[in-house]
Amino acid sequence: MKSSKLWILFLIIVIGLSLPATGLAKFPDKPITYVICFNPGGESDITARIQQQPLEKILGVPVVIVYKKGGGGAVGWSELTRTKPDGYTIYGTNLPHTIVQPMTRKNAGYETEQINNVYFFEFTPNILAVKKDSEIKTVKDFIEFAKKNPGISVGGSGQPSANSLGTAAFAKVANLKLTYISFTGSGAAVPALLGGHVKALMTYTTMAASYPDKIRALAVAADKRAKALPGVPTFKELGFDYVEGAYRGAAVPPGTPPEVRKVLEQAMEKANYDPTVIKKMEDLGFIMEYYGEAKSKELVKKLTVYYKNLLKDLGLLKK
Amino acid sequence: MLEALSVAFHELFSIKIILMIIAGLFGGLMTGALPGLTATMAVALLVPFTFAMSPTDGLILLGAIYMACIYGGSFSAILVNTPGTPSSIGTTFDGYPMALRGEGERAILVATYASVYGGIIGVIFLFFLSPPLASVALQFGPPEYFWMAVFGITIISSLASKNIVKGFIGGGIGLLISTIGIAPIGGEVRFTADFPQLQGGVELIVALIGFFCIPEAMTMIGQRTKQFHLAEAKRQPRIFLGTLQEVMKRQGNLLRSSIIGTIVGILPGAGGSVANLVAYNEAIRASKTPEKFGTGYIDGIIATESSNNAVVGGGIIPLVTLGIPGAPPDAVLYGVLLLHGLRPGPELFTTHSQIIYTFILSLFMATILMLPVGVICGRALHRTVVRLPIRYLAPLIIFLTVIGSYSIRNNITDVFIMLVLGVLGYILKRLGFHPGPITLGLILGPIGEMGFVQALLMGTTLPNKWMIFFDRPLSWVLIIMSAVSLCWPLIAKRLAKGWKIKEM
Numbered sequence: 026m027k028s029s030k031l032w033i034l035f036l037i038i039v040i041g042l043s044l045p046a047t048g049l050a051k052f053p054d055k056p057i058t059y060v061i062c063f064n065p066g067g068e069s070d071i072t073a074r075i076q077q078q079p080l081e082k083i084l085g086v087p088v089v090i091v092y093k094k095g096g097g098g099a100v101g102w103s104e105l106t107r108t109k110p111d112g113y114t115i116y117g118t119n120l121p122h123t124i125v126q127p128m129t130r131k132n133a134g135y136e137t138e139q140i141n142n143v144y145f146f147e148f149t150p151n152i153l154a155v156k157k158d159s160e161i162k163t164v165k166d167f168i169e170f171a172k173k174n175p176g177i178s179v180g181g182s183g184q185p186s187a188n189s190l191g192t193a194a195f196a197k198v199a200n201l202k203l204t205y206i207s208f209t210g211s212g213a214a215v216p217a218l219l220g221g222h223v224k225a226l227m228t229y230t231t232m233a234a235s236y237p238d239k240i241r242a243l244a245v246a247a248d249k250r251a252k253a254l255p256g257v258p259t260f261k262e263l264g265f266d267y268v269e270g271a272y273r274g275a276a277v278p279p280g281t282p283p284e285v286r287k288v289l290e291q292a293m294e295k296a297n298y299d300p301t302v303i304k305k306m307e308d309l310g311f312i313m314e315y316y317g318e319a320k321s322k323e324l325v326k327k328l329t330v331y332y333k334n335l336l337k338d339l340g341l342l343k344k
Numbered sequence: 345m346l347e348a349l350s351v352a353f354h355e356l357f358s359i360k361i362i363l364m365i366i367a368g369l370f371g372g373l374m375t376g377a378l379p380g381l382t383a384t385m386a387v388a389l390l391v392p393f394t395f396a397m398s399p400t401d402g403l404i405l406l407g408a409i410y411m412a413c414i415y416g417g418s419f420s421a422i423l424v425n426t427p428g429t430p431s432s433i434g435t436t437f438d439g440y441p442m443a444l445r446g447e448g449e450r451a452i453l454v455a456t457y458a459s460v461y462g463g464i465i466g467v468i469f470l471f472f473l474s475p476p477l478a479s480v481a482l483q484f485g486p487p488e489y490f491w492m493a494v495f496g497i498t499i500i501s502s503l504a505s506k507n508i509v510k511g512f513i514g515g516g517i518g519l520l521i522s523t524i525g526i527a528p529i530g531g532e533v534r535f536t537a538d539f540p541q542l543q544g545g546v547e548l549i550v551a552l553i554g555f556f557c558i559p560e561a562m563t564m565i566g567q568r569t570k571q572f573h574l575a576e577a578k579r580q581p582r583i584f585l586g587t588l589q590e591v592m593k594r595q596g597n598l599l600r601s602s603i604i605g606t607i608v609g610i611l612p613g614a615g616g617s618v619a620n621l622v623a624y625n626e627a628i629r630a631s632k633t634p635e636k637f638g639t640g641y642i643d644g645i646i647a648t649e650s651s652n653n654a655v656v657g658g659g660i661i662p663l664v665t666l667g668i669p670g671a672p673p674d675a676v677l678y679g680v681l682l683l684h685g686l687r688p689g690p691e692l693f694t695t696h697s698q699i700i701y702t703f704i705l706s707l708f709m710a711t712i713l714m715l716p717v718g719v720i721c722g723r724a725l726h727r728t729v730v731r732l733p734i735r736y737l738a739p740l741i742i743f744l745t746v747i748g749s750y751s752i753r754n755n756i757t758d759v760f761i762m763l764v765l766g767v768l769g770y771i772l773k774r775l776g777f778h779p780g781p782i783t784l785g786l787i788l789g790p791i792g793e794m795g796f797v798q799a800l801l802m803g804t805t806l807p808n809k810w811m812i813f814f815d816r817p818l819s820w821v822l823i824i825m826s827a828v829s830l831c832w833p834l835i836a837k838r839l840a841k842g843w844k845i846k847e848m
Contacts, residue, residue, distance in 0.1 A: 060754075065388035066675030074683055078395060092388070093754045095544020096526045100755065103540045130533050134540025176804045184531045206486075206801045207529045209794070212675070216612055216668050222485030222802060235687060236667055309682060 052112055052285050056087040059275070060116045062101030063094050067210060068231060069117050072147060072273055075305045079296040084288075096134075097183060098122050103134025110278040112285035118142055120272040124325065124332050125185050129341055137329060142276045143286050144293035145316035145324060147306060149229040150247035150270035151191040152257070153179075154240045156218055164243045164263050167225065168199055175202040180214040180223035183207055185341060190332070191246060191269035192227040193339055198265050215240070229271065230254060234310030246270060253310040272314065274321060290318050352702040356709060361404060365710045368408030369717045375409075376416020377428045377725065379553050380748015383413035383616075383673040391680055399684035403703045406680065407656075408710040410673050411463055414616055414652050415714060418455035418645070419722060422448060423729045424741060426557040430548055431616025431652035433783055434624040436556060437503075438637065438644030445640055448730065450587055452722040454642045455649045456715060457591040458598065462650030463711035465602035466609065466657025470664075471704050475690075477658075478665040481610050486798035487813050489613065491822035493792030496618060498829040499625040500781045502634070505833050511781045514772070518785020519792075521546050521765075528790055529797040541757040548617065550749045550758045551765055551786050555779035558766025561741045564734055584719075590642065597627050597646050605651030609658020615671030616652040617787050621780075623651030629832055657707065664692050664700060 059077070063069045073090055080088045093101035102123060105116045123140045126133040155161045161170055171177055181188030184207035192205040206223055208214035211232050217223045219239055226232070226240070233242040234253040242257045246269045250259055260267040275293055277286060294315060296302055303313055316324055336342045355361065375386040387406050394402030417428030422439030435455065442451040469477065484492075497515055504511025524535045525545025536542035591598070601623035608619035627647035628634045637644050659670030660677070667689035669675040681688045692700045729737065749762035769779055803809030813819060828835070 064672075064675065065384060065391070066669070066677075066679035070388075071679050071682055074391065074679070077392065090392070091754050095547075095753060095755070096540075097531065097543075099526070100541065100544035100753070100757075103543075104755070129531070130543075132533075132536075132538055132540050134543065174805060178802050178805070184529065204801050204804045206798050207531075208798075209528055212668065212678075213612065216482055216662075216666070217485060217798075219666070220482035220485055235682070236689065238689070238691075239666075305683075305685070308685070 062098035110280040145274035231310035372409035372412025373416035376413035377419040404706040415459040434648035441640030458649035462653035466654035470657040490795030514781035515785040518782040522789025554765030555769035559770040601651040602654040605654025606658035609655035620648040
């Protein structure tokens with residue numbers, strides 16, 4: 026009896042103390058957790074690390090990066106849908122992953138619409154790349170070579186991914202037969218190219234920026250040239266209608282209050298205009314983007330239509 | 345280079361740097377000894393702290409933590425039969441039986457000396473032979489990775505020489521568990537029983553904790569004794585020097601295992617988890633007394649612990665020469681270099697030679713300082729575990745398994761997976777299945793599967809795509825190694841007979 030009364034008293038005190046704190050305090054007043062759904066040291070980690078300090082300065086609270094990897098990001102994103110929607114836990118998100126996974130898997134654990142993106146801060150276009158000492162010097166050379174050797178291997182990161190779908194899309198517009206070989210991450214595909222185990226890579230601009238003396242980028246799958254690769258033409262310049270790549274952003278759980286989302290959106294935007302952030306990102310080959318919450322929604326909508334058609338063409342849409 | 349070296353020396357011998365290395369070693373030892381906290385995690389956790397440091401200081405600290413973490417994994421392997429990191433799986437085979445005999449302290453000393461030896465060999469290779477060795481990494485393509493996995497599986501025949509059939513069944517169970525989740529190639533969802541949480545598959549560390557730790561704790565509770573069975577630690581005179589002499593006498597084993605560790609470290613995608621088991625296997629095969637392995641024989645600990653610390657230096661070789669991380673913790677170091685505006689690769693040696701030489705020398709220094717720090721920590725930990733009554737120790741271990749399996753991916757599902765595998769592991773152990781082969785299957789499953797599918801895709805341009813597995817010289821080396829390793833128990837018997845005949 027006595028102890029149960031004590032418990033009730035204790036509970037009342039706890040609830041009493043915590044209510045005004047949550048109700049009245051200004052967001053944020055405690056550390057924010059920034060969840061990365063991939064391995065430490067990967068590109069999603071690196072971009073988050075670049076943002077970490079500016080975000081802490083802008084928000085005035087610590088930003089803690091944790092990793093919830095698995096299932097190509099799906100384990101983390103399905104967790105997102107079950108996270109408390111108070112804005113203190115934000116998730117790094119990637120496109121096309123959050124669009125393609127629910128379309129191809131029977132149960133990815135989340136729906137694309139549940140990933141409430143507040144900001145997309147960068148775009149990493151695909152590049153077609155070969156070894157630096159390769160006899161292939163231009164996209165034209167590559168096409169000639171691929172026509173002579175149908176089914177040549179093109180390595181890339183993940184499947185289905187921007188790299189794998191991009192390889193299919195490019196093969197279609199250039200009328201080629203290519204064999205896509207998936208590796209676990211962009212970095213893992215590089216030794217396969219350097220060792221001559223694959224002929225080319227459909228990878229991201231970041232790889233050409235990281236290995237300038239080993240990799241030759243033939244073309245960039247973007248609307249405009251990448252700052253880190255000024256000498257590399259876009260596929261559009263060469264007459265191929267092929268734009269493909271991955272976006273990175275940050276999302277909050279469904280049901281997060283609009284005023285909290287606003288604070289986070291503005292903080293992400295402000296961090297994205299920080300000159301040191303821009304310099305670091307662009308040096309690494311990322312292309313800065315400034316999609317606020319509304320524009321992010323449009324982007325996802327637009328790409329959902331695009332990928333649905335592409336996956337249907339490839340026969341990868343789930344039944 | 346000489347100039348850069350002399351400046352590096354000056355920079356290293358400062359109180360600040362030495363204190364930092366020692367702090368890193370302590371931190372690394374503790375995280376390494378806790379199952380679930382791996383070297384990758386420890387290094388990743390400290391990345392934000394390096395932002396406030398110069399790139400050199402940051403690398404020195406992370407290097408020390410990395411080195412100590414791999415070594416620290418041996419403590420829990422020896423004392424509670426649970427590898428602290430996947431790099432110490434093989435250390436349980438002989439370390440724990442030694443601890444049961446009351447020779448825990450000696451086992452820890454053996455692990456310490458072997459770790460320091462292996463660490464130094466790895467760093468020496470890193471310093472002198474980086475460029476030629478790095479090209480080895482590129483020779484390894486998908487077919488070679490496939491054959492390497494096959495070779496790894498054949499290790500079971502000497503690991504489980506007493507009951508090969510059960511050993512291979514265990515390996516098969518491990519391979520099957522490794523297929524749960526998203527397929528590494530193709531992205532299909534497999535065996536998740538419609539739980540989206542299982543898309544991430546069974547993480548190796550979670551399985552390690554389940555298969556090693558839980559059965560141990562259950563056995564401990566089941567025995568209903570008050571004290572842990574390691575309690576009567578024997579007092580041994582001259583234990584430091586005596587053990588050192590004993591370890592140093594085994595130069596062949598030390599050197600062979602360290603070289604295995606370095607080479608496995610260089611290969612991207614394989615790390616200490618593979619190296620320690622390969623080294624253990626080779627130690628058995630080279631030994632004149634293979635039957636002693638698994639009964640608490642110091643050669644076993646020497647093999648695993650020298651090889652896994654050699655992986656540290658080995659894994660950094662492709663990182664600094666090609667910009668390709670050799671082992672998972674190196675991927676984090678790669679990120680740190682990028683964040684500090686240094687591009688990993690050959691230009692590190694030309695434009696930033698100062699930083700890189702200081703870093704390599706600091707690894708050397710950290711390895712040597714590991715000796716005193718390790719002995720102090722190891723003995724303290726040994727005493728604590730031995731003196732703690734079971735009614736505290738067993739719940740403490742269970743508590744740590746939960747923390748450890750949660751923290752690896754910050755995921756509660758992993759705790760449930762760990763508990764399920766733990767109960768399964770207990771049953772299997774009672775049926776005579778050792779966890780070693782099961783975890784070997786788990787480690788090699790993804791490597792083999794990826795290599796297999798990638799190689800077949802590579803082979804599409806060949807007239808017969810299966811030829812891709814047989815038309816490369818390095819593949820043949822691995823095929824022959826696998827065949828020899830598989831038949832080794834038979835060969836060894838023949839050889840033994842042959843010797844006897846000659847003696848007569």
